[in-house]
Amino acid sequence: MPQRSGPATVLVAHPGGELYGSDRVLAESVAGLREAGLDVVVALAGPGPLVARLEALGARVTVCRTPVLRKQYLSLVGLLRLARSTAAGLRPSWALLRATRPVAVLVNTVTVPLWIVLARLLRVPVVCHVHEAERSARPLLRRLLALPLLGARRVVTNSRFSEGVLLDAVPSLASRTQVVPNGVEGPSACVPPRASPDGEVRLLYLGRLSPRKGPDVAVAAVAALRDRGVPARLDVVGAVFPGYEWFEQELRDQVRALGLTDRVALHGFRPDVWPWLAGCDVLLVPSRTDEPFGNTAVEGALAARPVVASRTSGLLEATSGLRAARTVAPDDPDAVADAVVAIRDAWAHVRDDALADRAYAADRYSPTAYRRRVADVVAGVVSDVAPGVVRGSRP
16 A cells, blocks of 8 residues: 655554553553654544543544444344444444555454454554453354454564463464563652551552452452451442443442441542552452453552452463562452451561562563564564664564
8 A cells, every 4th residue: 555755654443542451551552653753543432531642642543433342242132233333334444544544553452353354455464462361251252352363464462361362262373473561651759658557458449340350349358357347448440331330330239238338439430540549558459350461450569559469360460570469369358358457467568568569560561661562563564564664673
């Protein structure tokens, strides 16, 4: 496809405009492409606070309502809705590809596969960044979700766990797949942990409100602590996907039923996570099912806060090497409560470990290194089409 004059363009496709884990990582990817001297156009399937962050990085952002794969489509009626959504998204997606004439397309997550198909039809090389790892899903479903990646020249996964789940589904992707751990930006200034958590232990749940993420496990852990005579309060910061409002109502009902209205507060989504982390003693990441990585756990370490996370999947990678982190069996409120008590009882030691973890996490999950690696991956697929358009690209 002929290129326009000026900086080469990379089109980035992403399923939404929110500011959760994969959204924040996308912003780091865009920053890396911009630092490599590329013009970046980002196509979002919906608006949200991510738009302002991307525009501040110098990207051009457009809302292009292409279909996003969700579990709600896993039925006959759902498949019909997906087919209609795909048909409606074909024209605007195709038009954007023709208008931007990108040297490459970066598809962020496997939930927007239409971009892979259309870019392949236009012979534009594709990099797909996989943020999903559903090992508990049926093998056929995992294979169907991964098959569109055969149209990508390179596949990036955010953890070895994600890579393993992907290659179990489609082994032939091995030669084009590599692991790039997420780059996670820390706070501009760190507020040290309290000298002592005497009185109430301040707990924080940070992230999407969904059954798989386990915020209800965190609520139940507060009840378990109360029953042991350990005063604790929990701030829940996050919101549901549209269509999952029933789960938020279940959470509120649970809080009332357990008599925790004075100990648990639901605050909704907040784009700036650092004030909430600064105000907590312990961050809870009680996911029930597989997590491809564990951005929230890393954010806890960057804020110098001890983390209690489920002992599963990508969370084990994210917490590896963190001395103040504790991992527990998934879906076990008593185990979460045990870990919180153990942290409280060894606070002086844990506090020192959490401060040391901050430096370790900042080095291990350096956004600067991540940006460079993403730009290098894109440079690799572009080199056959337009050699040298990405600064620092390797032959």
